Amino acid sequence: MKKILFLLVAVGAMFTSCNPMEDIYNELDKVENPIVGSAEYTLQDDDYTEMGLSYTSFDTEDQAKEEIPGFLETLYPFWGNGSQALVTYNLYKSNSIKSTDAYEVTDQDYQDLGFSYGNFDSPDDMEDFLVYKFPDAVRGDMVDLTYKYYSGGSTSELTNNFVLLEGWEMVREFSVEEYNDMEQSYPNFSNEDVAENNISIYLKTLYPYASSGDRIVTMYELYVSGAPNEMELIPFVYDGSNWNAISSVIESVLQFGHDGSTWVPDNTIKYALLRSDYDYMSAQLANEPGFEGPASSMGNYGNFDRREGNANYWSLEMIEQALISLLDNMDPNAEEGQKYIMTYDIYNGTNTTEDMSMIKTDGVWQRNI
Incomplete structure (x- = not known):
């Protein structure tokens, strides 16, 4: 009976108020049993503009958690406590190099991490070391790491770049000969699309026995007219047939719940x-x-x-x-x-x-x- 009576009041307000919709929203806030809804929604390009964003993506998950609740208030104005919304949005995860550093692993480092033979002997060892040595690193930080590596009965000193993206990942760089193999006259690319296409093809010749899901981070030199050349990163993942570049913009999902006052990130x-x-x-x-x-x-x-x-x-x-x-x-x-x-x-x-x-x-x- 309360709800029927409320609707009559709301209808009356439409004829007596100069701002009827505002009055309806105010009355809805007082309803003891608001509408409890559940929805899945994918943000559209115009939605990012409505939230005041310059691009059709969020820079961080925290930014999405801050901006989306207000948008949901507009999208579902009559929903209240107990409502849920599963929102798919674009998240920008930069693949650019943020900073560079160089480090040579010392005998003391090996001892501190329990490498009693004074060397690494598996791909995971270097990643474990970097997590230990650079605990404050952020996405895009790169380290030119020199270390001793045991393989095939002998120990060699190696130097490789590692970059922090989804974790610490070894970077695959290209020699002058390899640029030539990718049909480049100089040891660089002058076009990003060409670089992505040619590298994806070349990786198939480098790793003929790759398994679906394998991932490689490549780095190439990009020619810039009138300015110093830039080093660019492209992560690739193998789908069982081809190496596909991983976009900087990925789809991500957040769940929100209405707590009776507003929408909040919710893990329910x-x-x-x-x-x-x-x-x-x-x-x-x-x-x-x-x-x-x-x-x-x-x-x-x-x-x-x-x-x-x-x-x-x-x-x-x-x-x-x-x-x-x-x-x-x-x-x-x-x-x-x-x-x-x-x-x-x-x-x-x-x-x-x-x-x-x-x-x-x-x-x-x-x-x-």
């Missing part, structure tokens, strides 16, 4: 229980005092009996205990603050469902009230 996972989940919880609680009958009933019927006064009645506190046991098994390594909305089957005279919000706090699952 919605999960509907399966028949096997009821079997698992029944087995876990079958011998727990006070759960014997309800657990047996749940195992038989695949639901929670919510008829008060019934011998197999499940209170909310009991359901919480059952869901804790299930989440401990489903997601034992969940991070602190992870949320779930668990949808489970009940019988209260008819077959229907209920939801319970759960959150991991101080390392344990509990109801999120």
Whole structure:
């Protein structure tokens, strides 16, 4: 009845107010049970402009978390507490070189990291060393690393560039001869598109036995008329047939939830229980005092009996205990603050469902009230 009465008030406002839509929004803010919606939305080019951005991408995830909530308020003005939106957006992840450094691994460095033979002997060793030695490095930092490497029964001193992108990655550079192999008269490229195309073809000859998912970061020299040449990075990934350049702009996804006042980044996972989940919880609680009958009933019927006064009645506190046991098994390594909305089957005279919000706090699952 409240909602019907509100609609009448809102309609009346349209005829009496000089700004009817503003009045409607103000009245909606007072509604005790606002619309709870759920949507998946991909930002369009015009949406970035509406948010005041110069490009059709965000520079960082934090920027997306800051700007998207206001956009969602405009997109879903009538939605309130409990609403969710899964937003796909463009994230710019620069592949440019931010800074360069040079370092030669010392005998003490090898000792500090437990390399008792005074050398590295696997590709991961150099990455582990760089994480240790440059803990404050940021994306785009490059290190020209000189190190000792054991392979095939002998130790050699090598020097390679490593750049921090998705992690520390060795950079594949090209010799004068290789530029010639890629049909360049000089040891550089004068066009970025040509560089991307020719390098992708050349990588197939360099790595004929590559596996799908293999990744290589290449660096080439770009000719700039009237200015010093630039060094450019292009990461490539192999799809099983071709080497494909990885764009600086990637699609990323963030989930937002409405907390009753505004949209906030939200990690809530919605999960509907399966028949096997009821079997698992029944087995876990079958011998727990006070759960014997309800657990047996749940195992038989695949639901929670919510008829008060019934011998197999499940209170909310009991359901919480059952869901804790299930989440401990489903997601034992969940991070602190992870949320779930668990949808489970009940019988209260008819077959229907209920939801319970759960959150991991101080390392344990509990109801999120």
